[in-house]
Amino acid sequence: xxxxxxxxxxxxxxxxxxxxxxxxxxxxxxxxxxxxxxxxxxxxxxxxxxxxxxxxxxxxxxxxxxxxxxxxxxxxxxxxxxxxxxxxxxxxxxxxxxxxxxxxxxxxxxxxxxxxxxxxxxxxxxxxxxxxxxxxxxxxxxxxxxxxxxxxxxxxxxxxxxxxxxxxxxxxxxxxxxxxxxxxxxxxxxxxxxxxxxxxxxxxxxxxxxxxxxxxxxxxxxxxxxxxxxxxxxxxxxxxxxxxxxxxxxxxxxxxxxxxxxxxxxxxxxxxxxxxxxxxxxxxxxxxxxxxxxxxxxxxxxxxxxxxxxxxxxxxxxxxxxxxxxxxxxx
Amino acid sequence: xxxxxxxxxxxxxxxxxxxxxxxxxxxxxxxxxxxxxxxxxxxxxxxxxxxxxxxxxxxxxxxxxxxxxxxxxxxxxxxxxxxxxxxxxxxxxxxxxxxxxxxxxxxxxxxxxxxxxxxxxxxxxxxxxxxxxxxxxxxxxxxxxxxxxxxxxxxxxxxxxxxxxxxxxxxxxxxxxxxxxxxxxxxxxxxxxxxxxxxxxxxxxxxxxxxxxxxxxxxxxxxxxxxxxxxxxxxxxxxxxxxxxxxxxxxxxxxxxxxxxxxxxxxxxxxxxxxxxxxxxxxxxxxxxxxx
Numbered sequence: 001x002x003x004x005x006x007x008x009x010x011x012x013x014x015x016x017x018x019x020x021x022x023x024x025x026x027x028x029x030x031x032x033x034x035x036x037x038x039x040x041x042x043x044x045x046x047x048x049x050x051x052x053x054x055x056x057x058x059x060x061x062x063x064x065x066x067x068x069x070x071x072x073x074x075x076x077x078x079x080x081x082x083x084x085x086x087x088x089x090x091x092x093x094x095x096x097x098x099x100x101x102x103x104x105x106x107x108x109x110x111x112x113x114x115x116x117x118x119x120x121x122x123x124x125x126x127x128x129x130x131x132x133x134x135x136x137x138x139x140x141x142x143x144x145x146x147x148x149x150x151x152x153x154x155x156x157x158x159x160x161x162x163x164x165x166x167x168x169x170x171x172x173x174x175x176x177x178x179x180x181x182x183x184x185x186x187x188x189x190x191x192x193x194x195x196x197x198x199x200x201x202x203x204x205x206x207x208x209x210x211x212x213x214x215x216x217x218x219x220x221x222x223x224x225x226x227x228x229x230x231x232x233x234x235x236x237x238x239x240x241x242x243x244x245x246x247x248x249x250x251x252x253x254x255x256x257x258x259x260x261x262x263x264x265x266x267x268x269x270x271x272x273x274x275x276x277x278x279x280x281x282x283x284x285x286x287x288x289x290x291x292x293x294x295x296x297x298x299x300x301x302x303x304x305x306x307x308x309x310x311x312x313x314x315x316x317x318x319x320x321x322x323x324x325x326x327x328x329x330x331x
Numbered sequence: 332x333x334x335x336x337x338x339x340x341x342x343x344x345x346x347x348x349x350x351x352x353x354x355x356x357x358x359x360x361x362x363x364x365x366x367x368x369x370x371x372x373x374x375x376x377x378x379x380x381x382x383x384x385x386x387x388x389x390x391x392x393x394x395x396x397x398x399x400x401x402x403x404x405x406x407x408x409x410x411x412x413x414x415x416x417x418x419x420x421x422x423x424x425x426x427x428x429x430x431x432x433x434x435x436x437x438x439x440x441x442x443x444x445x446x447x448x449x450x451x452x453x454x455x456x457x458x459x460x461x462x463x464x465x466x467x468x469x470x471x472x473x474x475x476x477x478x479x480x481x482x483x484x485x486x487x488x489x490x491x492x493x494x495x496x497x498x499x500x501x502x503x504x505x506x507x508x509x510x511x512x513x514x515x516x517x518x519x520x521x522x523x524x525x526x527x528x529x530x531x532x533x534x535x536x537x538x539x540x541x542x543x544x545x546x547x548x549x550x551x552x553x554x555x556x557x558x559x560x561x562x563x564x565x566x567x568x569x570x571x572x573x574x575x576x577x578x579x580x581x582x583x584x585x586x587x588x589x590x591x592x593x594x595x596x597x598x599x600x601x602x603x604x605x606x607x608x609x610x611x612x613x614x615x616x617x618x619x620x621x622x623x
Contacts, residue, residue, distance in 0.1 A: 221418070223414045223416060223418035224418060224420060226388055226406070226412070226414070226418070227412075227414075227418050227420070229387075229388060229405075229406040230386065230388075230406045230407065230408060230410070230411060230412050231408055231431065231432055231435045231436070231486075232405075232406070232407055232408065232435065233435060241420075241431065242420070245420070245422045246420075246422075248422075324421055324422030324466070324468075325421065325422075
């Protein structure tokens with residue numbers, strides 16, 4: 001309606017604001033400003049690095065770190081080639097021995113080369129996801145039960161409140177000893193260091209998820225609960241049809257918080273538990289103390305940050321997909 | 332006609348820090364099959380408590396409710412409730428919201444196709460067939476309330492309980508909804524108890540208007556028969572002296588006789604304030620003024 005009363009002149013002047021300047025503003029915001037931010041950071045970094053001399057040489061600037069990214073990747077490829085060659089040799093040798101002596105039982109030995117950086121990223125991701133999923137399997141049902149029952153809430157609340165602020169690393173020595181005592185097989189399928197790191201991750205994931213789930217369940221709209229009562233939904237149906245969907249936004253908030261904390265804790269846990277992941281990589285490089293070590297650690301730092309960011313984004317995507325309440329699924 | 336619902340000697344006390352607070356006392360009401368009864372009264376007078384007791388969501392501390400020869404002890408689909416703020420499950424579509432109720436009530440007695448037909452039939456009844464696959468977040472307040480009504484009707488309740496069903500809607504939408512409800516009522520002839528704040532709504536829709544005194548210890552003050560023939564049309568009624576007389580009667584009650592007994596007013600002013608705390612302050616102010 002208002003466009004009819006507008007003069008053509010005003011319309012002409014008004015339009016480019018949206019199409020031209022609006023687009024320009026968006027481009028500046030989305031591309032140019034972040035790029036400028038990164039550029040300034042890189043400049044400050046390289047300027048700062050040049051002025052810091054450590055016992056392992058000069059602090060690495062962006063270029064040195066970039067080089068190490070390349071080197072780490074080449075090492076990985078070389079290691080893969082070695083592995084392939086190892087299995088190839090083993091296969092040939094076995095074939096030869098079987099040809100000479102048909103009764104010979106061929107022995108298959110695993111390749112025991114050092115984990116490369118990329119293998120270690122994989123280990124870290126597997127560890128964090130296992131710990132996280134284990135925590136979710138415990139925390140979500142427990143949170144629902146606590147949210148539904150004020151009695152259980154009163155019973156569990158002091159324990160949760162006391163254990164929540166404990167750094168999971170404080171648990172690590174205890175976890176290590178308990179795992180050693182209980183998981184005492186001579187030929188473990190899963191490495192103890194992996195289990196130690198995983199359980200430490202689980203312990204730190206547990207609390208945010210339990211608390212958020214319980215709060216989500218306890219704060220369901222009374223009217224929705226009344227709908228369920230009028231319909232006489234049986235308890236399991238009540239949980240499945242009303243409680244669970246209603247608290248999905250809060251459950252996901254708890255899961256995102258947990259995963260963020262888990263990834264931070266994991267690196268430290270791996271350093272201490274010697275689980276072959278990114279934390280161990282950082283620790284080994286630090287112990288190694290070559291002139292490249294600092295640059296390699298810095299490369300790991302960037303990768304750790306980037307993976308943490310990706311984990312958070314994937315959780316957000318999951319939340320968007322599963323949650324009916326799109327309002328809660330923003331940054 | 333026979334009595335379908337018998338509310339007898341119902342009283343309600345809530346425990347508070349200063350001892351029990353009597354919200355309701357001696358509420359007696361008999362409702363016939365097919366009757367449309369409105370409960371009207373000031374905020375905090377216990378209308379919703381009466382409805383919740385009939386629904387089985389609250390237990391009366393004294394007296395009881397008998398529906399069709401059986402005492403009401405817990406909530407159930409034969410006493411479907413239309414809540415004030417629609418209470419649709421936000422993660423389900425309109426169709427799925429009704430489906431949840433239909434599956435729960437008729438899941439064992441009706442086949443899949445028959446259930447689908449019944450869900451669609453009820454959504455058509457409230458004129459929502461065009462938005463069956465929409466979620467509550469995507470439709471207007473009036474439409475949500477329509478779906479809420481469809482869900483309640485789909486349970487084929489013996490009594491339909493409506494807690495200020497149109498209270499949150501704007502005046503035009505509310506008028507639309509009232510017309511729709513009259514249409515549905517003409518077709519199905521349900522037994523309905525509706526809580527309302529709106530005098531016109533009460534006179535237009537009801538066979539009887541039950542006027543409640545103010546709490547604490549609220550009870551039924553007066554019952555007014557609305558003997559206007561159906562179908563009723565709001566525009567024609569606006570000039571009808573009988574309509575205006577009925578309307579005036581309800582208004583008069585609400586403005587003069589709402590105070591209950593003087594004893595209650597002088598001793599329990601704080602309780603009144605607390606009970607009405609969640610409602611607009613206007614009513615509270617009115618109450619104090621006329622009591623003085």
